Amino acid sequence: MAHRAAARAAQRLRAGAVGARHAVRRHPRQRRARGADLRPARARQHDRRLHHARRHPRDHGPGHGHRGPRGRGQPRRGRPDRLAQPEGEGRVSETAPLSAEPLSTGVSTVRRGGAVRRLLRHPLGLASSAVLAAIVLGVLLAPVLSPQGPEVSSLRDAFAGPRAGHPLGFDSAGRDVLSRLLYGGRNTLSGVLLALAVALALGVPAGLVAGYRGGRFDAASSWIVNLVMALPAMVVLLASRAIVGPTVWVLMVVLGVLVSPNFFRLVRGIVVGVRGELYVDAAKVSGLSDLRIVGRHVLIVVRAPIIILMALVAGIAVGLQAGLEFLGIGSGDLPTWGAMLNEAFKNIQRAPGLLLWPGLALGLTNAALVLFAAALRDVLEDRGATVSPRRRRTPVEPPRSVAGERAELLSVRDLAVSYGSREVVRGVDLDVSAGEIVGLVGESGSGKSQTAFSILGILPEGGRVSRGSVTVRGREIVGLAEREHRALRGDVIAYVPQEPMSNLDPAFTIGSQLVEPIRVKLGLSRAEARAKALDLLRQVEIADPERVFGMYPHEISGGMAQRVLIAGAMSCDPELLIADEPTTALDVMVQAEVLGLLRRLQRSRGLGVLLVTHNLGVVADLCDRVAVMSEGRVVETGPVAQVLHEPRDPYTRRLLDAVLDDAPAREPWTPPADSPGSPGRPDPEDSQDPKDSQKPKDSQDSQEVAR
Numbered sequence: 001m002a003h004r005a006a007a008r009a010a011q012r013l014r015a016g017a018v019g020a021r022h023a024v025r026r027h028p029r030q031r032r033a034r035g036a037d038l039r040p041a042r043a044r045q046h047d048r049r050l051h052h053a054r055r056h057p058r059d060h061g062p063g064h065g066h067r068g069p070r071g072r073g074q075p076r077r078g079r080p081d082r083l084a085q086p087e088g089e090g091r092v093s094e095t096a097p098l099s100a101e102p103l104s105t106g107v108s109t110v111r112r113g114g115a116v117r118r119l120l121r122h123p124l125g126l127a128s129s130a131v132l133a134a135i136v137l138g139v140l141l142a143p144v145l146s147p148q149g150p151e152v153s154s155l156r157d158a159f160a161g162p163r164a165g166h167p168l169g170f171d172s173a174g175r176d177v178l179s180r181l182l183y184g185g186r187n188t189l190s191g192v193l194l195a196l197a198v199a200l201a202l203g204v205p206a207g208l209v210a211g212y213r214g215g216r217f218d219a220a221s222s223w224i225v226n227l228v229m230a231l232p233a234m235v236v237l238l239a240s241r242a243i244v245g246p247t248v249w250v251l252m253v254v255l256g257v258l259v260s261p262n263f264f265r266l267v268r269g270i271v272v273g274v275r276g277e278l279y280v281d282a283a284k285v286s287g288l289s290d291l292r293i294v295g296r297h298v299l300i301v302v303r304a305p306i307i308i309l310m311a312l313v314a315g316i317a318v319g320l321q322a323g324l325e326f327l328g329i330g331s332g333d334l335p336t337w338g339a340m341l342n343e344a345f346k347n348i349q350r351a352p353g354l355l356l357w358p359g360l361a362l363g364l365t366n367a368a369l370v371l372f373a374a375a376l377r378d379v380l381e382d383r384g385a386t387v388s389p390r391r392r393r394t395p396v397e398p399p400r401s402v403a404g405e406r407a408e409l410l411s412v413r414d415l416a417v418s419y420g421s422r423e424v425v426r427g428v429d430l431d432v433s434a435g436e437i438v439g440l441v442g443e444s445g446s447g448k449s450q451t452a453f454s455i456l457g458i459l460p461e462g463g464r465v466s467r468g469s470v471t472v473r474g475r476e477i478v479g480l481a482e483r484e485h486r487a488l489r490g491d492v493i494a495y496v497p498q499e500p501m502s503n504l505d506p507a508f509t510i511g512s513q514l515v516e517p518i519r520v521k522l523g524l525s526r527a528e529a530r531a532k533a534l535d536l537l538r539q540v541e542i543a544d545p546e547r548v549f550g551m552y553p554h555e556i557s558g559g560m561a562q563r564v565l566i567a568g569a570m571s572c573d574p575e576l577l578i579a580d581e582p583t584t585a586l587d588v589m590v591q592a593e594v595l596g597l598l599r600r601l602q603r604s605r606g607l608g609v610l611l612v613t614h615n616l617g618v619v620a621d622l623c624d625r626v627a628v629m630s631e632g633r634v635v636e637t638g639p640v641a642q643v644l645h646e647p648r649d650p651y652t653r654r655l656l657d658a659v660l661d662d663a664p665a666r667e668p669w670t671p672p673a674d675s676p677g678s679p680g681r682p683d684p685e686d687s688q689d690p691k692d693s694q695k696p697k698d699s700q701d702s703q704e705v706a707r
């Protein structure tokens, strides 16, 4: 369950080591936007199911709920929830097709509450909202603010300058410029609203139905949309003016039709992504009508990107409308900003100042709309407007007790991790010495990953160490600045995550992903870093390092990806390795190989290892000591043999009862005599497919795990 956070954690770890380029490139949100969710299908489904169970506990039977604290319906903040609330982080965004702007990512991490507040805290959001509010207020109050009606003219005042009661002067027909500006804004903005209403009315429902239902409607509507998009907008507008006559309202309706495909495609793309989600299936199975499912589960996902697109389309509509009026294609008789520009342009020689006011109004409105859309996207994606970690930091309570002698390498005392007022880790004590492997076991949600993340200094957003002490090589690291934490990570503490594939950037070769952190952290030249990376690949027992070095993550297997990550973790010769369920995503044979590799590396390098796992078999196989966690506490700790054979805590006994039975152990696995990997018969794919090149290794480990 923690694999997404773990993936993020690993990203951050590498980002720390790798430097800005990868820190930016490897942001998970961006990777997802590139369609890089390479986790096993089961992991993704599990993730979705949990996510939905948490958000909509009532849509699931009791059996669907997630056991443990998170299963009781609490949202898990700080982790990127993918869908649903606008807080959902949309893998759906991968499919949302919007040509011009990456709006689809707006689905990402929108929070349900506080979006307006956060928008107002965003500098651009505040400035653009203020400008837009002033413009809207001005045009709404036009009858009050205008000195006279927009059409009242007095030829005596033609081209007259500003005077009392008429601060902007008069135009060529002796009409008050301020009045025309305010009333013109009314017409301009009403036209924009009309265009938006038409675009929304056509694009959104059609996109929803096409995306959700698919089939013929989808095919037909997509065909029509493609056709509309292929039409040259200006020609259509001119033709419609010729047919229907010079009225700005008709032009705005036509404009609405022309931009509706943008809404259609955006909504359809997102809905296509959402309709395959397990929670939609669950809602269908539970008997909800399509209308209700769309209203409850689908609309909520599309509303944020729609709002952003609306702001952008409004800006485009303002510009287009003004352009049409400026070219004389509009109504002519109606005061609009475009019509004012047209008229001012005709008299540019005599009174160039007349261009200023409508130009300013158009420029300001357009700029405010674009900036508003950008700020909105930032806010909905949680970028830019967040409070800096420095400001968020709160004092950490010292440990309540510091019992026993503390290990030199890693010592944790009375560690508490809180999200708001909720403690998810409560008073954990833990020690890892050099050359020792300590297992941290417990059921899902018991706090293992949060403990590991606190040691690494990479707690998810909203989480903080609220109490206790963590020392690494005798140095207190709770409360360290991020810069100091970063210096420790990689150099002293290394991390191996749960999901190897999600932690490799699909856009870069294995080699470049290894070389860059080595260069940044160790200051080696490119050639030296390459040599070191190849050596590391050899150390993690990759058969053909040169070949793997040039491969992309999708070309290697999960087991090999994990070896690559282990190689990366070893690159700066750390003293402490934190492995967070390093084999969970792998099949049983590869698990054994990876565990064997970890054991060999640990022995040869004298590493201290904190192995986070829920697998007692792995603990028995690998660890020297074990700490058992339940509900955020360590309930029992001691040498593996003692804890597994004579558990003292009832929870440990229950955990053991759940996995042990009296059935005899299976025979060790041996490959059939004629199988490809068996002695005497070379694997035909061995020479081509690196995914198989590790298989003959660690057969002893494979047998142990299989047993």
Ligand SMILES: Nc1ncnc2c1ncn2[C@@H]1O[C@H](COP(=O)(O)OP(=O)(O)OP(=O)(O)O)[C@@H](O)[C@H]1O
Residues within 6 Å of the ligand: 001, 002, 003, 005, 068, 069, 070, 075, 076, 077, 078, 079, 419, 424, 442, 443, 444, 445, 446, 447, 448, 449, 450, 451, 460, 461, 462, 463, 614
């Ligand atoms: N981002 C978060 N925001 C709020 N609470 C969180 C967050 N991440 C984790 N938690 C809470 O912390 C508790 C411990 O989570 P943690 O990921 O450490 O569990 P775990 O033992 O590692 O489980 P698993 O093996 O399933 O990953 C969970 O019950 C969860 O409610």
